[in-house]
Amino acid sequence: MLTPQFTDSFNWFKKLTFLRLRNLFLITTSYYVSLWFKKPVVWGTPVSISIEPTTSCNLRCPECPSGLRSFSRATGMLEVDLFKKIVNQSYKTASYLLLYFQGEPYLHPKFTELVRYAARKRLYTATSTNAHYLTDENARQTVASGLDRLIISIDGTTQETYQSYRVGGKLAKVMEGTRNIIAWKKKLKSTTPYVVFQFLVVKPNEHQIEEIKALGKELGVDKVAFKTAQLYDYKQGNSLMPTIKKYSRYKKLPDGTYAFKNKLKNQCWKMWHSSVITWNGSVVPCCFDKDAAHQQGSLKEHSLDKIWGNKKYDAFRKQLLTNRKSIDICQNCTEGTKVWG
DSSP states (O other), rough: OOHHHHHHHHHHHHHHHHHHHHHHHHHHHHHHHHHHTOOOOSSSOOOOEEEESSOSSSOTTTTTTTHHHHHHOOBBBHHHHHHHHHHHHTTTTOOOEEEEEOOEEEEEGHHHHHHHHHTTTTTTEEEESSSSOOOOHHHHHHHHHHOOOOEEEEOSSHHHHHHHSSOOHHHHHHHHHHHHHHHHHHHTOOOSSSEEEEEEOOTTTTTGGGHHHHHHHHTOEEEEEEEOOOOOOOOEEEEEEEEOOGGOOOETTTTOEEEEESSOSOOOTHHHHEEEOTTEEEEESTTOOOTTTOOOEEEEEEEEEHHHHSSHHHHHHHHHHHGGGGGGOOOOOOTOOOOOO
């Protein structure tokens, strides 16, 4: 019997076309050529694209700009026509589309319509949600839309623990939404979406690691994944920092302060294989640029291909290859470190 993991991998693989495979080869090759010569060479277009449906969120998570309502950039909702324009420009060579950056995707009133459009282009589609809006009808539409992967954030097995990070959230709603998705997969005899419980390991919930595994099995999700947490204020320690070292991105130094575990090497695969697009069409380097401080261009003015290969993007890549430590968004970046436990 095929495992859900195998089915999910095969689902991505069967959507690869000659043009997508060729693009993946070109991007991978040019990345290693760039590392070798310390000069940006880009021979393809983004393999993976993240598009932000909205910056709005119903929760107030302490390490999230959406939750803190702390964006310095404009906030809003993605226009359907802009989304279709982006997909039409990229689907022939891109193979992965993440409908998420900041915010709660299901707050977009036409979210499943966006998914359906991308699915018709045979893009592997994924999203991440807090699951509070997975009503019976939304769950049915989600399964019917063709969404390939659904990441559900569930950071506790009791309401007390869950709300210590997911401030304002209800664990019962997350479990109800999960049950709705699983039920509709069975009703519609669908192998998709591949459902992942994402457990962000922080100090208040680290004692529930085994419990979340059991809960995931009980509800019938396909995978339970443990993710390390990005903490903005970590140098003097942080109450959210887990005591289990493998689940922390930070290490304690002899002087009692904390530092990021990994070394900031002058390289970044993300700058070659993926691009992130905000709700209003701004292209930013990666998901660590939450305030869109390093905009490389606007899709309302230029095509994605033109922005991807422009001088500004190349200058940013060159800075990464020669002096990555000088880039602010790289200071707390996971490139080169273990994110998933």
